[in-house]
Amino acid sequence: MSGYEMNGTIAEHDEEGYLKDIGQWNADLANLIAKNENIDMTADHWEVVNFLRDYYEEYQIAPAVRILVKEMTKKFGKEKGDQKALYALFPYGPAKQACKIAGLPKPTGCV
Amino acid sequence: MAVEQSNFDPVARGRGDPVEMPTLACGAMVGSKPYVASPVHQQALGFPGELVEDWQEKAIARLGQLLKESRALRVYLDACVRCGACTDKCHYFLGTGDPNNMPVARQNLLRKVYRRYFTLSGRLFPWLVGAQDLTKDVLDEWYSYFHQCSQCRRCSVFCPYGIDTAEISMAARDIMDSIGLGQKYSNEIIGKVFSVGNNLGLNPKALKATLAGLEDDIEEDTGLPVRLPLDEKGADILLVTPSADFFASPHMEGLIGYAKVLHQSGISWTLSTQASEAANFGMFVGSQEAMQKIALRIRKAAQDLGVKRIVFGECGHAWRVAYSFLDTLAGPFDFLDRNYPVPQHICEFTYDLIEKGQLRFDKSKNDEVRLTFHDSCNVARGSGMGGMPGGQFEIPRAILRAVCNHFFDMAPETIRESTLCCGGGGGLLTDELMDVRLKGAMPRMRALRDVADEHGVTHMAAICAICKAQFSKVLPRYGFEMDSIVSVHQMVSNALVLTGSRQEAELDGKGDAALAEA
Numbered sequence: 001m002s003g004y005e006m007n008g009t010i011a012e013h014d015e016e017g018y019l020k021d022i023g024q025w026n027a028d029l030a031n032l033i034a035k036n037e038n039i040d041m042t043a044d045h046w047e048v049v050n051f052l053r054d055y056y057e058e059y060q061i062a063p064a065v066r067i068l069v070k071e072m073t074k075k076f077g078k079e080k081g082d083q084k085a086l087y088a089l090f091p092y093g094p095a096k097q098a099c100k101i102a103g104l105p106k107p108t109g110c111v
Numbered sequence: 112m113a114v115e116q117s118n119f120d121p122v123a124r125g126r127g128d129p130v131e132m133p134t135l136a137c138g139a140m141v142g143s144k145p146y147v148a149s150p151v152h153q154q155a156l157g158f159p160g161e162l163v164e165d166w167q168e169k170a171i172a173r174l175g176q177l178l179k180e181s182r183a184l185r186v187y188l189d190a191c192v193r194c195g196a197c198t199d200k201c202h203y204f205l206g207t208g209d210p211n212n213m214p215v216a217r218q219n220l221l222r223k224v225y226r227r228y229f230t231l232s233g234r235l236f237p238w239l240v241g242a243q244d245l246t247k248d249v250l251d252e253w254y255s256y257f258h259q260c261s262q263c264r265r266c267s268v269f270c271p272y273g274i275d276t277a278e279i280s281m282a283a284r285d286i287m288d289s290i291g292l293g294q295k296y297s298n299e300i301i302g303k304v305f306s307v308g309n310n311l312g313l314n315p316k317a318l319k320a321t322l323a324g325l326e327d328d329i330e331e332d333t334g335l336p337v338r339l340p341l342d343e344k345g346a347d348i349l350l351v352t353p354s355a356d357f358f359a360s361p362h363m364e365g366l367i368g369y370a371k372v373l374h375q376s377g378i379s380w381t382l383s384t385q386a387s388e389a390a391n392f393g394m395f396v397g398s399q400e401a402m403q404k405i406a407l408r409i410r411k412a413a414q415d416l417g418v419k420r421i422v423f424g425e426c427g428h429a430w431r432v433a434y435s436f437l438d439t440l441a442g443p444f445d446f447l448d449r450n451y452p453v454p455q456h457i458c459e460f461t462y463d464l465i466e467k468g469q470l471r472f473d474k475s476k477n478d479e480v481r482l483t484f485h486d487s488c489n490v491a492r493g494s495g496m497g498g499m500p501g502g503q504f505e506i507p508r509a510i511l512r513a514v515c516n517h518f519f520d521m522a523p524e525t526i527r528e529s530t531l532c533c534g535g536g537g538g539l540l541t542d543e544l545m546d547v548r549l550k551g552a553m554p555r556m557r558a559l560r561d562v563a564d565e566h567g568v569t570h571m572a573a574i575c576a577i578c579k580a581q582f583s584k585v586l587p588r589y590g591f592e593m594d595s596i597v598s599v600h601q602m603v604s605n606a607l608v609l610t611g612s613r614q615e616a617e618l619d620g621k622g623d624a625a626l627a628e629a
Binding site for chain 2: 015016059060061064065066067070083084087093095096105107108109110111
């Protein structure tokens with residue numbers, strides 16, 4: 001199994017790049033995962049990632065996109081917080097791609 | 112991680128005859144394979160963790176057992192006369208041109224092994240009857256091409272013998288599971304249903320919070336305390352819906368629609384943490400055992416909660432399992448009220464209220480939408496609705512016409528019993544299969560493009576969680592808006608005027624002041 005290599009340590013990930021052990025996650029690692037996804041992390045990206053992590057800590061699962069949109073609308077206002085803006089930040093979808101960067105497991109099912 | 116390697120240009124290929132015979136591209140899709148299930152995911156379902164040493168012997172024995180258990184499987188493997196009626200009926204063949212995606216060729220991947228080991232001529236003269244040993248190469252082909260079948264059964268509609276390729280691909284997947292070669296996507300998900308209760312892995316606390324959030328949203332919108340009850344004993348109706356309805360869009364907007372309709376009906380209802388999933392991926396992997404275990408949760412939830420009726424939300428294959436197999440898998444349901452269909456589809460429920468004049472709509476709320484309807488394969492070809500022939504086609508359309516002024520059907524050869532799969536069904540809705548999903552969606556995207564050009568269609572409604580998720584991924588690649596896929600009950604929700612709501616006051620010219628007074 002391959003992993004993300006950083007400062008001599010390796011954080012294992014699955015076939016799709018999701019961290020195997022979410023305990024290994026840190027901000028530098030998030031930047032590295034994002035880079036692999038061709039994403040340069042900005043403050044807006046971090047808002048999303050931090051919210052996902054907080055939500056996960058509370059509920060052991062990523063939030064629904066609708067919940068994320070609602071939260072980001074509160075934070076950024078309607079224009080920057082809608083679903084399209086989130087997809088602009090995370091082109092492969094805020095649920096899956098942002099979860100990967102946040103070190104969270106991939107949402108599964110018909111999603 | 113890069114999972115897509117292809118020169119396929121969806122925008123260029125997204126126009127034309129939806130069912131045009133493609134240029135042949137031999138072996139083009141041989142490299143398309145889903146991730147193999149890990150030992151943990153396999154063992155949770157009682158399958159060997161990895162490919163067993165004597166896999167060939169075990170696979171042949173398993174095929175023998177399936178042939179004994181299913182007369183239909185043997186007939187399907189024997190009956191083909193190579194007439195060619197099915198060759199251009201598979202959306203994956205139309206989209207990829209790979210001849211192994213012709214239904215007859217896909218069937219032959221199993222048929223040639225069946226002939227070799229289970230027919231006299233194949234045992235004696237394999238070269239004369241197209242019989243072949245089960246080698247590692249053949250197994251690799253199975254893994255690739257039986258995961259390029261969405262079990263949509265369009266080909267079986269055109270087969271003069273009614274050969275059902277879905278049954279053959281289910282059997283092949285069952286055999287592969289039994290020798291330790293399972294598919295990660297489906298098996299991980301089935302494991303989550305067993306351990307947590309749904310495909311998503313959504314725990315009760317998160318589910319509760321999600322529903323509370325939706326209640327807030329609806330109240331903000333309508334001014335009414337519309338509820339999404341969870342685990343409420345003594346409710347009349349248990350609503351079983353795909354867990355995607357608690358997570359994804361436009362699925363969640365459909366769930367809001369069910370809640371509003373149920374609220375307006377005045378009938379008490381509840382969701383269940385135990386049965387917080389309608390989907391049954393046991394069918395996709397051909398496992399009767401998994402299918403039954405998943406179905407029994409619904410029975411148990413219904414009994415524990417003491418409900419009188421079971422209603423299913425918008426989920427294609429769940430409705431096939433519910434409509435066609437629920438009684439066999441988890442019946443008898445003699446504890447439910449037999450005055451109502453067991454089970455009932457949410458579309459039947461809503462349609463019934465419309466017929467009785469109990470729902471009031473403001474169709475102008477959907478006036479910006481020019482709508483078409485995508486028949487989902489398992490609903491179209493594996494179920495019924497309303498106890499009338501073709502009800503599964505008429506009822507969703509009748510609902511959409513009741514809530515939207517502009518409705519247009521796509522070309523006849525692409526809808527109803529001839530409907531085209533979204534490209535993501537049957538356990539293929541996983542990221543590493545995006546290439547085949549994108550190509551398999553091409554015929555449907557062409558049909559949609561036609562009505563968009565001809566009638567200015569802007570949106571397409573569906574009643575399947577997989578279709579909705581697949582389309583929201585592939586539509587943008589074909590040049591459509593991501594949110595042009597909508598839930599049927601999302602359209603209902605937009606137009607429904609609840610008694611005592613802000614919308615009712617507006618419509619009747621009372622305005623906010625009058626509402627506040629009321």
